[in-house]
Amino acid sequence: MASPNRNARSAVVTGRLLGVAFLVCFGTGVYSHLLQQPLPGMRFPTQPAQLYQFTQGLHITAGIAIIPLLLAKLNAVIPALVQVPPVRGVLHLLERVSIAVLVSAAIVQVVTGLLNTYQWYPWPFPFKQVHNALAYVIIGSLVVHIGVKLRIIARYWRARDSYDEHGRFVVDTEVGSELVPETRSVPGATEYPRGLTGRLLRWVDGAPTAGAPESSPERAPELAPADAEPRPGGHDSPSGTRTMSGQPSLGEREAAPAGDEVAARDGHRQTVARRGFVAGVTAATVGVVALTAGQSSVLAEPFNVFGPRQRHRGPNDLPVNRTARAAGVLATATAADWVLTVAGPAVTRTFSRAELVALGTAEARLPIACVEGWSQTASWKGVRMRDLLAAVQAEPGSRVRVTSLERHGGYRVMDMGPEYAEDPTTLIALELNGATLDLDHGFPARVIAPGRPGVLQTKWIEKIEVIV
Amino acid sequence: MRAARIVLVVVGVLVMAFGAYVLVTTVRPVRIWGLATWLLGAVVLHDAVLSPFVVGVGMLLRRAGRALRAWVLVVVQSAIVLGAVLALVVVPEIAAKDHGQKNPTVLPFDYGTRLLVVEGVLLAVVVVVLIVGVRSARKRPAALVEPTTNR
Numbered sequence: 090m091a092s093p094n095r096n097a098r099s100a101v102v103t104g105r106l107l108g109v110a111f112l113v114c115f116g117t118g119v120y121s122h123l124l125q126q127p128l129p130g131m132r133f134p135t136q137p138a139q140l141y142q143f144t145q146g147l148h149i150t151a152g153i154a155i156i157p158l159l160l161a162k163l164n165a166v167i168p169a170l171v172q173v174p175p176v177r178g179v180l181h182l183l184e185r186v187s188i189a190v191l192v193s194a195a196i197v198q199v200v201t202g203l204l205n206t207y208q209w210y211p212w213p214f215p216f217k218q219v220h221n222a223l224a225y226v227i228i229g230s231l232v233v234h235i236g237v238k239l240r241i242i243a244r245y246w247r248a249r250d251s252y253d254e255h256g257r258f259v260v261d262t263e264v265g266s267e268l269v270p271e272t273r274s275v276p277g278a279t280e281y282p283r284g285l286t287g288r289l290l291r292w293v294d295g296a297p298t299a300g301a302p303e304s305s306p307e308r309a310p311e312l313a314p315a316d317a318e319p320r321p322g323g324h325d326s327p328s329g330t331r332t333m334s335g336q337p338s339l340g341e342r343e344a345a346p347a348g349d350e351v352a353a354r355d356g357h358r359q360t361v362a363r364r365g366f367v368a369g370v371t372a373a374t375v376g377v378v379a380l381t382a383g384q385s386s387v388l389a390e391p392f393n394v395f396g397p398r399q400r401h402r403g404p405n406d407l408p409v410n411r412t413a414r415a416a417g418v419l420a421t422a423t424a425a426d427w428v429l430t431v432a433g434p435a436v437t438r439t440f441s442r443a444e445l446v447a448l449g450t451a452e453a454r455l456p457i458a459c460v461e462g463w464s465q466t467a468s469w470k471g472v473r474m475r476d477l478l479a480a481v482q483a484e485p486g487s488r489v490r491v492t493s494l495e496r497h498g499g500y501r502v503m504d505m506g507p508e509y510a511e512d513p514t515t516l517i518a519l520e521l522n523g524a525t526l527d528l529d530h531g532f533p534a535r536v537i538a539p540g541r542p543g544v545l546q547t548k549w550i551e552k553i554e555v556i557v
Numbered sequence: 558m559r560a561a562r563i564v565l566v567v568v569g570v571l572v573m574a575f576g577a578y579v580l581v582t583t584v585r586p587v588r589i590w591g592l593a594t595w596l597l598g599a600v601v602l603h604d605a606v607l608s609p610f611v612v613g614v615g616m617l618l619r620r621a622g623r624a625l626r627a628w629v630l631v632v633v634q635s636a637i638v639l640g641a642v643l644a645l646v647v648v649p650e651i652a653a654k655d656h657g658q659k660n661p662t663v664l665p666f667d668y669g670t671r672l673l674v675v676e677g678v679l680l681a682v683v684v685v686v687l688i689v690g691v692r693s694a695r696k697r698p699a700a701l702v703e704p705t706t707n708r
Contacts, residue, residue: 092615157642163603164611170604189600190573196599197592203646208663209653213591218583225576229569236565239558293620365631369638376639377646380675394675395647399665408662415659529660 093362096258097241097266098251099165103370104242107158108231110151111195115228117148121460122221124542127506135512138539139466142458145542146385149462152202153381157373159195161366169267184237191230198223206397206461240264255356256363384463398463404527407467410459410543411498413528418494422549427533429517432554433481440477442533446519448472453514459543469537470520474510474553477517483555485511491536492552503547504556509538517550629690636679636686647672 124133124141134140176182198220205216235242244264245251253259260269383393384400393399398408413419421427428439440448449472458464478487486507495501509515515538519526526532531548538546580589618637622630647668654664 193596193599207653214588222580229573232569236562361627369635372635372639373642403662
């Protein structure tokens with residue numbers, strides 16, 4: 090369990106990255122949530138039109154990056170999991186409970202979020218509501234965690250405060266870190282625990298098992314096997330105790346004849362281990378992001394090996410989330426007598442598809458950006474929403490409600506604020522990428538507006554009402 | 558420092574309480590029990606499966622790493638970590654596809670084959686690096702590093 094990477098500095102470094110990733114996910118997640126369920130009086134930017142595509146792509150990418158970072162962080166703090174004694178008092182118990190909440194909520198959040206991008210929901214609770222609630226639980230317990238660990242975080246924030254001149258981790262027991270490396274007396278396998286654990290560790294380190302070295306706590310450094318595990322401050326400490334020295338290098342150098350050499354070797358060993366750790370975490374994070382982000386990023390598109398979507402795959406050169414069959418609109422959407430009803434405060438008009446096509450000469454290049462993370466910009470052609478509203482003498486700045494032919498589903502009815510309804514790029518789309526809108530993309534007509542989640546780009550529309 | 562810590566803990570508890578409030582106001586009680594089992598399951602998964610596994614792999618790496626050069630160990634370790642994380646992400650994807658696609662544009666790839674290919678490439682990298690590392694170690698036997706890590 091002792092490893093050069095399981096110390097307070099590693100916990101701070103991985104925790105920092107993880108904290109940033111969680112904050113990014115939280116901010117972008119709350120933005121996506123508010124877009125779908127705005128508080129009264131809220132308005133959102135319609136420009137740049139790629140804003141939601143960017144924030145939601147970032148949400149999913151940062152969420153994927155959390156997986157290796159969370160594993161790295163949990164790995165760095167494993168010794169704290171099995172600390173002895175497990176509980177030191179009421180405050181300590183509360184602290185450990187808050188960490189348990191943070192860890193379990195984070196794991197559930199990441200697992201369900203990942204499976205959501207695969208559109209697979211094998212759990213007994215609603216995804217959206219739980220994902221939203223757990224986000225606050227995670228951020229709250231994260232803030233508690235930072236508050237509890239603030240002294241340790243400040244102590245090991247900078248690399249130059251964390252390592253001595255040989256590159257060895259500086260143990261500081263004043264700040265209350267539970268990740269104090271075990272100090273086996275330098276050098277040689279003098280302090281392995283008794284029993285099975287000790288045997289296992291000796292095998293791991295290739296230390297001699299014969300002659301049970303527990304009885305010789307003070308071997309000379311010259312006799313050390315080349316692969317011994319020297320530890321800062323361990324040399325002059327009695328066998329079996331944790332060294333509590335804050336200045337391992339100075340004290341040790343004076344006490345040990347060959348201390349400098351040992352320190353340098355130990356520093357080198359720790360530095361190599363550190364680089365290995367950083368390299369592993371970096372490789373995993375960059376690798377897993379690069380091989381999946383192609384579903385939402387043009388840059389990563391050539392490396393889209395494991396993305397749950399592929400851009401340009403689907404009818405009209407665009408992926409589909411909900412098909413006409415799944416929505417139950419196969420008959421109603423293809424009916425010859427389909428009309429779009431537009432209801433203003435005083436006037437109500439209906440438009441057949443032919444009439445809409447005659448009016449529909451406006452074009453816009455807007456992205457479809459799904460909450461599951463994939464996105465793609467497409468060319469849309471149709472009638473401007475504001476022109477249709479003007480045709481029923483609606484006041485500028487009206488809110489509208491759009492109803493789909495779908496008979497069920499959470500997004501059958503969609504409300505649109507005036508900022509979108511007035512925007513010249515908000516269309517009742519009839520054509521997509523130069524061809525008639527595919528049935529699975531919302532034929533006979535659908536909404537496309539700038540900067541909104543895909544679930545609000547209502548397909549198979551039958552009614553637009555001005556609401557007060 | 559003390560004041561900052563108290564403020565952080567109080568704010569954090571309030572935000573957590575808000576999360577709990579959001580949960581109970583938007584999710585039915587029966588479903589919250591379902592969530593509770595998953596949250597408990599996550600703790601058990603972490604404490605009883607993930608941590609022992611990581612510690613075990615780390616020990617094996619440390620044992621194996623005794624006789625290796627630093628750069629060899631770093632590359633091998635990075636490949637193992639990347640391979641493990643990719644498997645963690647892609648195996649559920651394979652299961653999701655197996656469970657049924659909603660339409661052909663969801664999960665369009667053959668993820669099983671792709672995962673095998675990528676893991677095979679990583680394995681090849683590990684083998685090549687090990688061979689090169691062991692050969693160069695034979696030429697200069699004195700320059701071995703000490704056990705560096707258990708990850």
